[in-house]
Amino acid sequence: MQSLAKTLREAIGNGELKAYVYSYPPKRTYNELENIGLSNVWDSNDVGPVSLYIHIPFCRYRCTYCTLFLTTRHTENLIRCYVEKICEQIRLYATFAGHRTVTSVYFGGGTPTLLPIDQFAQIFSSIRDGFPNIDRSAELCVEGSPDTMSEELLDFLKNQGVNRISMGIQTMDSSELKASGRPYPVSMSISAIEAIRKRFDNFNLDLIYGLSGQTQESWKRSLERVLSFGPTTVSLYPVVSRPLTALQKQQRLQPQEYADDHVKYAIYDSNVDFMQKNRYRQESFTRFTCLPGGTSAYGQETSDFLGVPMIGVGTGARSYNGKCHYSFDYAVDLKQVGKAIDDYLNLEITEQNLVKYGIILNEAEERLRYFMLNLTLNQLSEADYSRLFQRNLYADFSEAIDALEAEGCIDLRSHGAIRLTRKGYKYSNLIAHHLFSDHVKIREERYVPK
Incomplete structure (x- = not known):
C-alpha cells in the first residue's frame, strides 16, 4: 500500500x-440503524449547545450542475403539508433538546425563499416555542435565489431575527445564466442584491466558475461586478462534474465548452490574488470574507466542524450528535426524490422513526x-x-x-x-x-x- x-x-x-x-x-456511507431512538442520541440532561438546520427541498428549476436533494415538481398543498411536517418534527426534538442553547439556525435547500411568508412564520413560531434559548450572537441564515427575493419577504425575515442571507448568483453573464438553466435576466440578480444589502449587513453571494461557454474574461467580469456590491462573504465554487447531473451529459457531448481541471485551478489562483487585492480574507477553498471587520461566515458549518451537535429537520437533512450521524433514507437518484418526500409526509413522527439510517462512528x-x-x-x-x-x-x-x-x-x-x-x-x-x-x-x- x-x-x-x-x-x-x-x-x-x-x-x-x-x-x-x-x-x-458522507451520507452515502449511511446504512439502516436498529434499535436507536432520539433518547439514545439526545440526552435530556445534556445542556450543551446545539444548532438547527431546516431543509426546504423545493426549487422552481434544476440547474444543470445541481445534485442537491430537491424537486421542481411541487404544489401549494405539497409545500403546506411539508411545512406542517417540519413543525411536527421540531416539536418532537424540543422534548429532548429544547432546553439547550441554539447557536445557529440555517434554512437550506432547495430554495427556502420559495416559501410563502405565512409558512415561514409557522416554522419560526415552532422554533421559538420549542427552542426558546436562542443565543443573542446566533447566526440565523436563509438561503435563496434572485427570483424569490421579494422586498416583502426580506422585511419579514429581518423582523424574525434573520441576520444573514446567502444567495446563489452563479454568474453575472446572461448567456451563461441561461445555459446553466436559470430562466431570469441578470437584472433580477442585481435587484435582489440591492434589496438584500439595504436590509442586511451580513450577506453572502455564490459564484461558479467553469460553466458552459464561460471564458476567463467573462468570469472576471462577473467577479468584479459581484464585489462592487460589497458582500460580507463571497463563495467561489468550481464546476465539478457529478453523476446524475445534466452537466455530466453535456460535458461528454461538448467537452470543448467546459474548462478542464487545470484551467479551473488556474482560475482559482487568480481568484485568490484578486480577492486578497480587494481586502477579502480566505477562509476555505471556496469562501472569502471581507476585511476589515468581516466575521467568519457559515456559523453553522464552523460550529458543526468544531463538534457542536446539529438537529436536521426535513427530509434531506442530516443530524449529528457525537458518534451518531443520521438522516432519513434519502435518494441520490434524482428520480426518487419525489417519492422520498412523499415517504416523509406519510411518516409518523416518533422517537424511533427519526433515527432510521446513519452511521455510528x-x-x-x-x-x-x-x-x-x-x-x-x-x-x-x-x-x-x-x-x-x-x-x-x-x-x-x-x-x-x-x-x-x-x-x-x-x-x-x-x-x-x-x-x-x-x-x-x-x-x-x-x-x-x-x-x-x-x-x-x-x-x-x-x-x-x-
Missing part, C-alpha cells in the same frame, strides 16, 4: 479537482472527522483537540502532518495550531478526500442509489 505522502504527491501532481468536502462521513473516526474538517477551515488547534479527546494531535496524526508538511501544504510555526499554506488551501478538498478512512471509502463505494 502506498504511503499517504506518495499518494498525495501524485494526486497534487496530476492536478485532481475534487468536490467540496462539507461533511464527514468509533473514536478513531470521530478524531479523524475533527482533524479533517477543521484543517479545511484552517482552525486546527492542538489545545482544542486535546481538550475534546484527551489525546495528542501530533501523535495521532503524525503521518498526515508529516505528509502535508513535506508537500508544503501546512505551516507548523503557529504556536499550538496547524495552518494551511496557500498551497494547502488550494488542495484542501483533495487532501480531505485522501484522508477518508478505508472503512468510509468502502462504505461509500458500496452505496447503491435507489
Whole structure:
C-alpha cells in the first residue's frame, strides 16, 4: 500500500479537482440503524449547545450542475403539508433538546425563499416555542435565489431575527445564466442584491466558475461586478462534474465548452490574488470574507466542524450528535426524490422513526472527522483537540502532518495550531478526500442509489 505522502504527491501532481468536502462521513456511507431512538442520541440532561438546520427541498428549476436533494415538481398543498411536517418534527426534538442553547439556525435547500411568508412564520413560531434559548450572537441564515427575493419577504425575515442571507448568483453573464438553466435576466440578480444589502449587513453571494461557454474574461467580469456590491462573504465554487447531473451529459457531448481541471485551478489562483487585492480574507477553498471587520461566515458549518451537535429537520437533512450521524433514507437518484418526500409526509413522527439510517462512528473516526474538517477551515488547534479527546494531535496524526508538511501544504510555526499554506488551501478538498478512512471509502463505494 502506498504511503499517504506518495499518494498525495501524485494526486497534487496530476492536478485532481475534487468536490467540496462539507461533511464527514458522507451520507452515502449511511446504512439502516436498529434499535436507536432520539433518547439514545439526545440526552435530556445534556445542556450543551446545539444548532438547527431546516431543509426546504423545493426549487422552481434544476440547474444543470445541481445534485442537491430537491424537486421542481411541487404544489401549494405539497409545500403546506411539508411545512406542517417540519413543525411536527421540531416539536418532537424540543422534548429532548429544547432546553439547550441554539447557536445557529440555517434554512437550506432547495430554495427556502420559495416559501410563502405565512409558512415561514409557522416554522419560526415552532422554533421559538420549542427552542426558546436562542443565543443573542446566533447566526440565523436563509438561503435563496434572485427570483424569490421579494422586498416583502426580506422585511419579514429581518423582523424574525434573520441576520444573514446567502444567495446563489452563479454568474453575472446572461448567456451563461441561461445555459446553466436559470430562466431570469441578470437584472433580477442585481435587484435582489440591492434589496438584500439595504436590509442586511451580513450577506453572502455564490459564484461558479467553469460553466458552459464561460471564458476567463467573462468570469472576471462577473467577479468584479459581484464585489462592487460589497458582500460580507463571497463563495467561489468550481464546476465539478457529478453523476446524475445534466452537466455530466453535456460535458461528454461538448467537452470543448467546459474548462478542464487545470484551467479551473488556474482560475482559482487568480481568484485568490484578486480577492486578497480587494481586502477579502480566505477562509476555505471556496469562501472569502471581507476585511476589515468581516466575521467568519457559515456559523453553522464552523460550529458543526468544531463538534457542536446539529438537529436536521426535513427530509434531506442530516443530524449529528457525537458518534451518531443520521438522516432519513434519502435518494441520490434524482428520480426518487419525489417519492422520498412523499415517504416523509406519510411518516409518523416518533422517537424511533427519526433515527432510521446513519452511521455510528468509533473514536478513531470521530478524531479523524475533527482533524479533517477543521484543517479545511484552517482552525486546527492542538489545545482544542486535546481538550475534546484527551489525546495528542501530533501523535495521532503524525503521518498526515508529516505528509502535508513535506508537500508544503501546512505551516507548523503557529504556536499550538496547524495552518494551511496557500498551497494547502488550494488542495484542501483533495487532501480531505485522501484522508477518508478505508472503512468510509468502502462504505461509500458500496452505496447503491435507489
